Amino acid sequence: xxxxxxxxxxxxxxxxxxTAIGTMxxxxxxxxLGSYAVAAFxxxxxxxxxxxxxxxxxxxxxxxxxxxxIGARKLDRVRQGFNSAHIIGITYAIVTGVIIFFFGKxxxxxxxxxNAAEVIPMVDTYVKCVAVFFIPLHFVNALRNGIQGMxxxxxxxxxxxAELAGRGITAMAAAAHKSYFGACMASPMAWVLAGxxxxxxxxxxxxxxxxxxxAQLEDLSDVILTLTGCKGFWGEPELPDxxxxxxxxxxxx
Numbered sequence: 001x002x003x004x005x006x007x008x009x010x011x012x013x014x015x016x017x018x019t020a021i022g023t024m025x026x027x028x029x030x031x032x033l034g035s036y037a038v039a040a041f042x043x044x045x046x047x048x049x050x051x052x053x054x055x056x057x058x059x060x061x062x063x064x065x066x067x068x069x070i071g072a073r074k075l076d077r078v079r080q081g082f083n084s085a086h087i088i089g090i091t092y093a094i095v096t097g098v099i100i101f102f103f104g105k106x107x108x109x110x111x112x113x114x115n116a117a118e119v120i121p122m123v124d125t126y127v128k129c130v131a132v133f134f135i136p137l138h139f140v141n142a143l144r145n146g147i148q149g150m151x152x153x154x155x156x157x158x159x160x161x162a163e164l165a166g167r168g169i170t171a172m173a174a175a176a177h178k179s180y181f182g183a184c185m186a187s188p189m190a191w192v193l194a195g196x197x198x199x200x201x202x203x204x205x206x207x208x209x210x211x212x213x214x215a216q217l218e219d220l221s222d223v224i225l226t227l228t229g230c231k232g233f234w235g236e237p238e239l240p241d242x243x244x245x246x247x248x249x250x251x252x253x
Contacts (some may be wrong), residue, residue, distance in 0.1 A: 018160040022167035026186045029175035036181050040119045041084035043111040044126030044184075047104050051096045052137065058089050059141035070150050073213050079206065082146060089138035100131040126184045133188035136195035143198035147205050155201045158195045166193035 030038050056077025062085055069077045104127035108120045130137075139164070144156045167190035 018164045019159075022164045022171070022186075022190060025168045025171040026183060029171040029183045029186075032175050032178060033180050033183065036115065036118050036122060036158035037183070039112065039115070040084070040122030040180075041109050041126055041183065043119065044104075044123045044130070046102065046111050047107045047123070047127055048130050050107075051100060052134070054092055055089065055134075055138050055141040056097075058085050058138065059145035061085070062142050062146035066146050067151075068150035070209070075206070075209055075213050078146075078150070078209070082142070082202070084137070085142045085146070089142055090135055093134035093138050096136045097131040100127050104128070104131065122180060124183060128182040129181070130186055133191050136188070136191040139198060140191050143202050145199070147201060150205060150209060152201075152205055155205070156198075159198050159201065162197045163190040163194040168189035 030041050062081065065081050066078050069075075069081070105120055105124035108123040109116070112119050112123070140159070144159055148156045167186045170182060170186040170189045174180075174186065
């Protein structure tokens, strides 16, 4: 158990490293665009973080919830938990996305004091780019943490690689064309790629876990039936010797 936990922690650290690499690539693209772009991106990112902490909470909840129910072999509750999380997350994404899209720029005054006339329009561009893609961000957090809570460590890390690819390629294209809009789209593209891959992984994991849980229940039933004197799980039951002798004596009489 300890080695498995250490392995999961190592995979989680690698995911953070992958995310950090993508963030540095975006920062490099911003440095080419000048100080206004850096200031606007930083302010927009702070506004985004205010509204996206709920997705982190949903992801943490799904990891714990799935780990408990997989341990109890309650796969139906895992599926129900994912569905409930998606309803909450998508609803929250729509509501907050609308708020940030139309009113997010006004929060810029909390973080900007100088050159507001030049910076705030760029902040508005950033918050509108990310607000449209809050639903994929929800899927990234809920599915990645939920799948990891089910005991699959490699698959979430592969989703992190897809996230790095989406963020890195978009950032390099933005740097090549000196496009601030391209830099703002780096994170949304990462969410779309990682979220799409995680949706495919979800169906694979649920199918794989269904087979695993069925096999575990079959083995458990086989042990119980063997201990009680029966033949096997799918075979015809074989009565214990004491009952068989008693029934044979009754039939002879």
